[in-house]
Amino acid sequence: MLKLDKVCRKLGSFRLADITLDIPAGTYYVLLGRSGAGKTQLLELIAGLTRTDSGAIWLDGVNITQESIQKRRIGLVFQDYAIFPNMSVFANIAYSLTSGRYDRTAVKERVISVARELNIMHLLDRDTRHLSGGEKQRVALARTLITSPKLLLLDEPMSSVDASLKDDIRRLLRRLNRQGLTIIHVTHDYREAVSLASRVGVMHNGKIIQEGTPDKVFRKPVNRFVARYAGIRNFFRVRFTENNGEYLAVSSKNITFSLSEDSFPDEGMIILRSDDIEISTVSPPAVKKNAFRGIVTEILPTESGYELTVDAGEVFYVDISADMYKNHPVTEQSEVWLNFAAEALVVLQGTG
Amino acid sequence: MKRTGTFNLLLLLLSSLVLLFLVAPLLGMFISTNAGDFFATAAEEEVRQSIWLTVWVAFVSTLLFALAAVPFAWILARKEFPMKSVVQGIIDLPVVLPHTAAGIALLGFISRDGFLGKIASFAGLNLVNNPAGIALAMAFVSLPFLINSARDGFAAVPERLEKAALNLGAGRGRVFFTISLPLAWRSIITGFVMMFARGMSEFGAVVIIAYHPMIAPVLIYDRFSSFGLKHARPTAVLFIIVALAVFTVLRLISDRKPTGIKTEEDAEA
Numbered sequence: 001m002l003k004l005d006k007v008c009r010k011l012g013s014f015r016l017a018d019i020t021l022d023i024p025a026g027t028y029y030v031l032l033g034r035s036g037a038g039k040t041q042l043l044e045l046i047a048g049l050t051r052t053d054s055g056a057i058w059l060d061g062v063n064i065t066q067e068s069i070q071k072r073r074i075g076l077v078f079q080d081y082a083i084f085p086n087m088s089v090f091a092n093i094a095y096s097l098t099s100g101r102y103d104r105t106a107v108k109e110r111v112i113s114v115a116r117e118l119n120i121m122h123l124l125d126r127d128t129r130h131l132s133g134g135e136k137q138r139v140a141l142a143r144t145l146i147t148s149p150k151l152l153l154l155d156e157p158m159s160s161v162d163a164s165l166k167d168d169i170r171r172l173l174r175r176l177n178r179q180g181l182t183i184i185h186v187t188h189d190y191r192e193a194v195s196l197a198s199r200v201g202v203m204h205n206g207k208i209i210q211e212g213t214p215d216k217v218f219r220k221p222v223n224r225f226v227a228r229y230a231g232i233r234n235f236f237r238v239r240f241t242e243n244n245g246e247y248l249a250v251s252s253k254n255i256t257f258s259l260s261e262d263s264f265p266d267e268g269m270i271i272l273r274s275d276d277i278e279i280s281t282v283s284p285p286a287v288k289k290n291a292f293r294g295i296v297t298e299i300l301p302t303e304s305g306y307e308l309t310v311d312a313g314e315v316f317y318v319d320i321s322a323d324m325y326k327n328h329p330v331t332e333q334s335e336v337w338l339n340f341a342a343e344a345l346v347v348l349q350g351t352g
Numbered sequence: 353m354k355r356t357g358t359f360n361l362l363l364l365l366l367s368s369l370v371l372l373f374l375v376a377p378l379l380g381m382f383i384s385t386n387a388g389d390f391f392a393t394a395a396e397e398e399v400r401q402s403i404w405l406t407v408w409v410a411f412v413s414t415l416l417f418a419l420a421a422v423p424f425a426w427i428l429a430r431k432e433f434p435m436k437s438v439v440q441g442i443i444d445l446p447v448v449l450p451h452t453a454a455g456i457a458l459l460g461f462i463s464r465d466g467f468l469g470k471i472a473s474f475a476g477l478n479l480v481n482n483p484a485g486i487a488l489a490m491a492f493v494s495l496p497f498l499i500n501s502a503r504d505g506f507a508a509v510p511e512r513l514e515k516a517a518l519n520l521g522a523g524r525g526r527v528f529f530t531i532s533l534p535l536a537w538r539s540i541i542t543g544f545v546m547m548f549a550r551g552m553s554e555f556g557a558v559v560i561i562a563y564h565p566m567i568a569p570v571l572i573y574d575r576f577s578s579f580g581l582k583h584a585r586p587t588a589v590l591f592i593i594v595a596l597a598v599f600t601v602l603r604l605i606s607d608r609k610p611t612g613i614k615t616e617e618d619a620e621a
Contacts, residue, residue, distance in 0.1 A: 049515050070521045082516035086534045095530075096520040147520060 001025040001182050002046070002151055007055035009045055016041055016206045019055070023184065023199070028177045030193035030214075031186045032229055033203035039186040040079070042203070043153045046184070047076040059150060075149030079156040081140035083128045089139050090124045096147045114142045118172070133160040137169065145176075152176070154185045158192055170195055190229050194218065202226045223348055227271045233317040234272040240265065240347075249345070255313045258289040260342040269348045274319040276344035279308065280337045281328055291339045292316075296330050312338055378592070385589045393586035399571065403594050405483065406567040410551035413487035414544055417495060422540055425502035426532060430511070443500070446493045451556025458492050459560050481562045489561040490551030497546035505539025506532060541606035549599060 004021040016038050023029050033039045044050045046057060048069035056065045064072055084092050090111060091098075097107045115121045118138045123131065131139065137157060144152065157173070158166050173196060177183050185196060193200045194214055201211040202225075210222045221227040224235060238249035238257065247259040249270050257270060284291045294312025301307075305321040308330070316338055320328075330336055393399055428440070446454055462469045462479040468488075472479050479485035509532055517527040533540070555569035563570060568591040576584035 044515075047519055049518065069518050070523065074519075076516070076519045078512050078516055080512070082510070082512045084513060084517070084531060086531075095517065095522070143520065 001027070001060060002184075003056075003058040004046070005056045005058070007042075007045060007057060008053045009041065009050065010053055011041060011050075014038065014041070014206060016045065019208060021201065021208065021211070023182065025182050026177070026180055027182055028173075028196055028198045029182075029184045029201065030197035030199070031184060031201045031203055031208075032188065032190055032193050033186075034188055037203040038206040039203055040155055041206075043076060043155055043184065043186055046151075047074050047153055048072045049076075073147070073149050074151045074153060075144035075147055076153040077137075077140045077144050077155065077157060079159060081136040081160070083131070083136050083139055083143075085129050087128065088124070089120070089126045089128055089131070092128060092139055093124075093142045093146055095143060110146055111142075114146045118142045118145075132162075134162065134165040134169070137161060138172075141172075150182070152181055152183045154183060156187055157185060158187065158189065190218070190231055202229055220346055221271070221348065224269060224271075227346075227348065230273075232271050232273055234274060234277075236270050236272075236314055237267075238270055239267050249347075251314050253313050255292065257345055258342045259345055259347070261345075261347050263347075270345050271348060272316075272340060272345055274307065274317045276340050277316060277318045278339045279310075279318050279320060279324075279328070279330075280339065281330065281334070282337065284337055284339050288339060290342060290345070291337060293335065293337055296332055296334045296336055299330070299332060308336075310336060310338060381585055382589060385585050389582075389586045390589060394590050398566075399568075399587055399590065402566050402571040403568045403591055405486075405565055406552055406569070406591070407594070407598060409483050409486050409567065410490050410548050413491045413551055414494070414498070414548040416487070417491045417547075418498060418540075418544060421495060421499050422502050422533075423528075425499050425540075425543075426506045426528065426536075428499070428503045429506035443496050445496075447496050449493075451493055451554065452560060454493055455489060455557035455560025458489055458557060462488060462561070479561075481564055483562075483565065485561045486558050486565075486567060489557040490554050491547075493554050493557050494547040494550035497550055498540075498543040501543025501546060502536065502540045505536030505543070508539070509535040538606060541602075545599060545602045545606060548602070549595070552595060552598075 002021065002023040004019050007016065007019040009016040014036075019042060031039050031042070041050070045052060048064070048067060052065055056063055058064065059072065059074070084095065087095070093111045093114065094107050097110060102110075111124070112121070115124055118141060120135065120138045120142060123135055123139065128136070128139065137160070154173070158169060161169055170192075173183065173185070177196075185192070187193065197214050199212065200214045200217045201208045202217060203209070204225055210217055210226050217226065218230040221230055221232070227235065236249070236251045236255070236257070238251050240259075241248050241250060247262050249257040249259055251257070259270070283293070292312040294310040294316065296308050297311050297315075298309040299306055300309075302319065305319065305323075306325050308318045308320065310316045310318055318338065428436075428443075433439075449457075459480070460466050462472070462485055464470065464473055464478065464480075469479055472484070477484065479488065513531050513535070514527050517531045518524075522530070553569060554567075555573065558567055559570050559573070566574060568587070572584050572588045572591065575587055
């Protein structure tokens with residue numbers, strides 16, 4: 001479907017460097033990165049709004065690196081939707097059809113068809129300056145989808161939408177993807193990637209630093225940056241060692257973790273997802289590995305429950321559900337036991 | 353509290369002085385002109401023709417130069433190129449030049465020996481003492497007002513709107529006429545009005561290029577130098593009233609909604 005081969009582009013002091021991607025047809029690809037990482041610039045390169053300095057872009061086996069933007073058939077929905085304020089919703093959606101190639105009836109039929117699909121029939125005669133964020137987004141999507149793009153590029157599509165509408169948008173994007181549309185979705189929010197992506201790429205300083213399925217990227221981040229992006233807050237700098245066939249990691253504060261991995265450098269970093277830690281107010285059996293006693297130092301409410309900060313020699317961040325919190329009420333200064341499986345500890349490569 | 357009051361009073365006093373300085377001479381001229389002289393002047397064929405010549409030549413000059421100046425303003429707003437700051441400086445040059453000097457420079461260019469004059473003479477046209485020459489002199493001193501205002505207008509149009517239109521398959525020309533131009537319209541009209549106004553009121557450059565046919569500012573000067581202040585005053589008052597009426601109409605047009613929202617029918621057309 002879309003292939004990028006060592007694409008480079010210098011923009012002032014910023015540089016997109018050696019971007020190589022292979023996105024099969026029907027993929028929902030989420031490109032994650034902080035603002036300034038180069039995500040939007042990459043989308044504009046793919047769409048043809050800017051040209052590459054070197055490298056090649058292929059779409060369906062055709063080299064489109066030098067192809068004009070108008071002929072690429074790649075739809076781009078901008079972050080703020082770029083709705084034309086001097087036109088009605090209908091005229092916005094019909095914009096690509098109104099250069100004389102289609103007769104009035106055909107234009108009207110196609111606009112109505114796409115407006116029905118996106119549930120914006122009631123907006124067609126509206127002035128675009130009075131639309132809400134969610135409405136603008138649907139209009140922008142309709143305006144792009146009417147061109148029957150081979151590939152849809154979305155730049156931060158959730159950023160200007162109320163939280164209550166995000167589920168609707170997610171459902172809509174999933175539906176479009178299921179209908180066979182290949183989508184590249186740029187965001188800084190890893191939760192969007194988890195909920196939508198079939199593949200994820202993480203971008204940092206103009207480079208794609210990790211790519212793969214969401215499970216692989218979020219379970220096995222290649223470095224601390226990706227791990228932080230995946231919402232992981234438990235990082236421990238450790239020395240690795242082996243004792244009677246058991247693989248261990250000893251932190252700088254002498255906490256010893258038991259590992260399931262047998263491939264690691266002498267020193268490095270391990271990570272642990274907050275929701276992989278079990279918390280209990282009673283002591284686990286003495287033989288249990290990766291069990292630590294600690295004191296709760298802070299309790300903060302989160303979207304789905306609570307985040308507890310526990311000092312067990314090292315500081316651990318633990319996510320627990322609201323139900324769990326109700327069943328095991330703890331307060332700040334409570335004594336608790338933390339326990340997790342050896343498989344939950346991930347050795348970050350490249351941090352030795 | 354007291355200090356703020358004193359400061360505000362000082363601001364009010366200074367502002368009033370500035371306003372008075374601007375209004376007093378005009379008001380004085382209006383008051384000193386008696387109605388009989390005014391209507392007699394308004395009835396004079398020479399005066400009417402002169403004012404009409406001033407208005408239409410300034411308007412046509414602005415319109416014709418706008419055809420090239422507006423796209424040029426878009427380039428200045430959107431494109432980076434070598435020596436851009438020098439080009440910007442050249443555009444502003446007529447504003448700082450003494451207008452008689454601008455007239456002298458232009459005369460060298462459009463007289464029969466000048467580059468443009470020679471080309472015009474092939475077409476049997478003598479630009480000196482001709483409305484075409486007057487139009488060039490007006491444009492020379494007033495173009496910066498249109499170019500700068502239109503450039504600011506284009507710069508204020510979000511570039512991503514143009515990018516979105518390109519992404520929807522529109523060519524550069526269609527993007528310019530359907531997105532950039534309608535959205536920068538208000539600034540372009542403001543610039544147009546400013547250029548037109550500046551062109552209409554031009555004296556220094558025009559008097560060098562064409563004493564005859566007389567535009568209104570030249571006629572006012574001619575009457576002043578030949579017959580004195582009393583005789584020149586009613587012509588000046590009449591010209592100011594006409595100019596104010598024209599600008600009011602143009603302002604009313606420019607204050608209307610830029611292009612109107614396109615309707616379903618427009619989109620289908």
